[in-house]
Amino acid sequence: MNSPCIIEVRDLRKTYRAGEVDVHALRGVNLDISQGEFISIVGPSGSGKSTLFNVVGGLTPPTSGTVRIGGKDLAGLSDADRTNLRKTMVGFVFQKYNLLPTLSARDNIEIARHIAGRNSNTNARFQQVLELLGIGHRLHHKPRAMSGGEQQRVAIARAIVNDPAILLADEPTGNLDTENSAIVLDLLRDLNERMGQTILMITHNPEAASYGHRTVHMRDGSIVDTQLTLE
Amino acid sequence: MSERHRSKYAGNGTIRWYLLNKLVLENLKHRPVRTLLSVLAIGVEVTMMLTLVGLSHGMLDESARRARGVGADIVIRPPGSSVISLSSAPMSDKFIQFFEKQPHVSLAVGTMVHPIGGINTITGIDLDRFNRISGGFRYESGGPFKGPDDIIVDEFYATQNNLKAGSMHELLNRQWRVAGVVEPGKLARIFVQLPVLQELTGNTGKLSQIYLKVDDPARDDEVVRHLRSIPALKDYYIYTLEEFTSLISVNNVPGLRAFIYVIIGLSVIVGFIVVFMAMYTAVLERTREIGVLKALGASSGYILNLLVRETVLLALLGSVLGILMTFGSRWLIETLVPASLTQQIVPSWWPVAAGIAVVGALLGALYPGWKAAKQDPIEALAYE
Numbered sequence: 001m002n003s004p005c006i007i008e009v010r011d012l013r014k015t016y017r018a019g020e021v022d023v024h025a026l027r028g029v030n031l032d033i034s035q036g037e038f039i040s041i042v043g044p045s046g047s048g049k050s051t052l053f054n055v056v057g058g059l060t061p062p063t064s065g066t067v068r069i070g071g072k073d074l075a076g077l078s079d080a081d082r083t084n085l086r087k088t089m090v091g092f093v094f095q096k097y098n099l100l101p102t103l104s105a106r107d108n109i110e111i112a113r114h115i116a117g118r119n120s121n122t123n124a125r126f127q128q129v130l131e132l133l134g135i136g137h138r139l140h141h142k143p144r145a146m147s148g149g150e151q152q153r154v155a156i157a158r159a160i161v162n163d164p165a166i167l168l169a170d171e172p173t174g175n176l177d178t179e180n181s182a183i184v185l186d187l188l189r190d191l192n193e194r195m196g197q198t199i200l201m202i203t204h205n206p207e208a209a210s211y212g213h214r215t216v217h218m219r220d221g222s223i224v225d226t227q228l229t230l231e
Numbered sequence: 232m233s234e235r236h237r238s239k240y241a242g243n244g245t246i247r248w249y250l251l252n253k254l255v256l257e258n259l260k261h262r263p264v265r266t267l268l269s270v271l272a273i274g275v276e277v278t279m280m281l282t283l284v285g286l287s288h289g290m291l292d293e294s295a296r297r298a299r300g301v302g303a304d305i306v307i308r309p310p311g312s313s314v315i316s317l318s319s320a321p322m323s324d325k326f327i328q329f330f331e332k333q334p335h336v337s338l339a340v341g342t343m344v345h346p347i348g349g350i351n352t353i354t355g356i357d358l359d360r361f362n363r364i365s366g367g368f369r370y371e372s373g374g375p376f377k378g379p380d381d382i383i384v385d386e387f388y389a390t391q392n393n394l395k396a397g398s399m400h401e402l403l404n405r406q407w408r409v410a411g412v413v414e415p416g417k418l419a420r421i422f423v424q425l426p427v428l429q430e431l432t433g434n435t436g437k438l439s440q441i442y443l444k445v446d447d448p449a450r451d452d453e454v455v456r457h458l459r460s461i462p463a464l465k466d467y468y469i470y471t472l473e474e475f476t477s478l479i480s481v482n483n484v485p486g487l488r489a490f491i492y493v494i495i496g497l498s499v500i501v502g503f504i505v506v507f508m509a510m511y512t513a514v515l516e517r518t519r520e521i522g523v524l525k526a527l528g529a530s531s532g533y534i535l536n537l538l539v540r541e542t543v544l545l546a547l548l549g550s551v552l553g554i555l556m557t558f559g560s561r562w563l564i565e566t567l568v569p570a571s572l573t574q575q576i577v578p579s580w581w582p583v584a585a586g587i588a589v590v591g592a593l594l595g596a597l598y599p600g601w602k603a604a605k606q607d608p609i610e611a612l613a614y615e
Contacts, residue, residue, distance in 0.1 A: 087528030102257035
C-alpha cells in the first residue's frame with residue numbers, strides 16, 4: 001500500500017476504572033491504516049478491540065499515546081471537539097444496526113446529514129450510496145418492517161453518507177444469517193473497491209475477516225499478529 | 232427521488248428543522264398512551280387556571296353589571312371599604328339629606344348591605360327612592376313589599392333556591408315571604424326594606440353605600456370634584472359610576488389575586504411533575520437512540536433541542552385541550568348547578584395559561600434533558 005496514511009495510532013493506551021479496579025484495555029497499540037484500506041480486527045472478548053474501535057471513533061479519549069485521523073490528533077480533544085469530529089470524520093456500523101425506530105429508512109440516513117449540517121440537495125453522494133445499497137424501494141419503511149440485512153444496509157448508508165475518512169464497523173454481521181452476512185460483507189467490499197472507502201471492521205468470524213486486505217489479531221490489549229489476506 | 236420529496240428536503244443552505252420536528256412527532260406517536268396522558272394532565276392544568284379566572288371574571292362582571300343597573304351617576308362608600316365587600320354600615324342616613332342639598336344632585340339613595348354567607352348578601356333598600364333612581368323593578372311575578380317580612384329576589388336567586396312569589400324563605404334566622412321575583416341586573420339579588428334590615432342587624436339609621444343621581448349627566452365629574460373637596464368627606468370613597476365599575480377587577484378583590492396565584496402555582500407543579508415523569512421515562516427508554524445520535528455527532532445542544540421541542544409540543548397540545556375543556560367546565564357548572572356561579576370564557580387569558588403551561592413543562596423537562604445531554608455514548612450504546 002502506497003496510499004497516504006489516514007489513521008496513525010502510536011503507543012495507544014487506554015485505562016478505565018471498573019468499580020475499584022483499573023482495567024488496562026489497551027497497552028501500547030501501534031497501527032497505521034492507509035487511505036482506501038479495508039482492515040479486519042479479530043481477537044477474543046476482552047482483547048481490547050472494542051476499546052480501540054471506541055477510541056478511533058472518538059467516542060472516548062485515549063489515556064495516552066496518539067491517534068491521528070486525517071492528520072488530526074484525538075488526544076487532547078474536548079468532548080465537544082470529539083463530537084464534532086464524529087460528524088464527518090467517522091461513520092459507525094454496529095452489530096445491532098441501531099437505527100432510530102421511529103424514523104423511516106430514508107430519514108435515518110437523512111438525520112446523519114442533518115446532524116453534520118450537510119445540505120441534502122447536493123445529492124450526488126446520497127444517490128450514489130442508495131444505488132450501491134440496492135434498497136431504494138424500501139426507503140419509506142420503518143426499521144421494524146425491514147429484515148436484519150436490510151436494516152444493516154440502511155445503517156451502512158447512514159454511516160457513509162457524510163463521506164467519512166473511515167468507516168468503523170463493530171461485528172456488522174454478528175446478528176445476521178449466512179446469506180445476509182454475505183450481502184453485507186460484499187457491500188462493504190464494494191464500498192471499499194468502488195468508492196475507495198477506508199474501513200476498519202471488528203469481527204469474530206474468520207471468514208468475515210478475510211474480506212479485508214489485512215487482519216489484525218489482538219490479545220490482552222495489544223496487537224499480536226498481522227496477516228495479509230491472500231487473493 | 233420524487234418531486235414532493237425533493238421540495239421537502241430542499242434546504243438552501245439554511246438548517247432544515249423539518250427532520251427534527253418529524254422525529255419529535257414520531258416519538259410522541261410512538262407512545263400514544265403516555266403522550267395522551269401528558270396532554271390530558273397539562274390540559275387539566277390549563278383548565279384549572281382558566282376556570283378560576285373565568286369564574287372570577289364572571290362574578291366581577293356580574294357585580295359591575297348590577298352596579299350599573301342601579302342607574303346612579305355617583306357612588307359614595309364609607310372609609311375602609313373595599314370595592315366588592317361591604318360588611319358594615321358605618322354611614323349615617325343623615326347623609327342622604329346632606330347630599331341632596333349639594334348642587335346638581337337630584338336624588339340620593341342609601342342602601343345597606345349585609346353578608347349572608349358565601350358570596351351572597353342581603354340588601355336593604357328604600358323602595359320608593361330606589362325605583363326613582365333605577366326606573367323601577369320589572370316584576371316577573373308578584374310585586375312590591377307589603378309588610379316587614381317581605382323580600383324581593385331576582386329571578387337568578389329564585390331559580391337557584393326554587394322560589395316563587397308567595398314562597399317562604401329563611402334568611403338570617405328568620406322566615407320571609409317572597410313578595411316579588413324581579414328581573415336580575417339591579418344592584419343585588421335579595422332585597423328587604425331598609426329599616427327592617429337596619430333594625431335586624433343592629434344598625435339603625437346606618438347605611439353602607441349611597442348612590443347619587445346628577446341632574447345633568449355631563450356634570451358627574453364636576454360634582455365628584457366638589458364632594459371630594461368637602462373636608463367632612465375626606466376619607467370617603469367618591470366615584471363616578473364609570474370609575475367605580477372599572478375598579479371592580481381581580482386586583483381590587485382582597486385575597487382573590489393571591490388565590491389565583493396559589494391555583495396557578497399548583498397548576499405549574501402538576502404540569503412540572505407530569506412532564507418530568509413523561510420525559511424522564513422517555514429519556515430512559517431512548518437511551519440507545521440518544522447514544523446513536525451522539526455517535527453520529529449530535530451535540531448536547533442537539534439532544535436538548537429535540538427534548539425541548541417535544542416538551543413544548545406536549546404543552547401546546549395540552550393548552551389547546553385545556554382551553555376546549557373550559558367550555559366543558561362551563562357547561563358542567565351551568566347544567567349541574569344552574570343559576571349558581573357564572574363562568575366566563577376569557578380568551579385574553581389563553582396565551583397566559585398556555586405560557587404558564589409551557590414554562591411548567593420546560594421546568595419538568597430540565598432534569599431529564601440534562602440527563603440525556605450528558606449521556607455517555609458508549610454506555611448508551613451498550614444499554615439494553
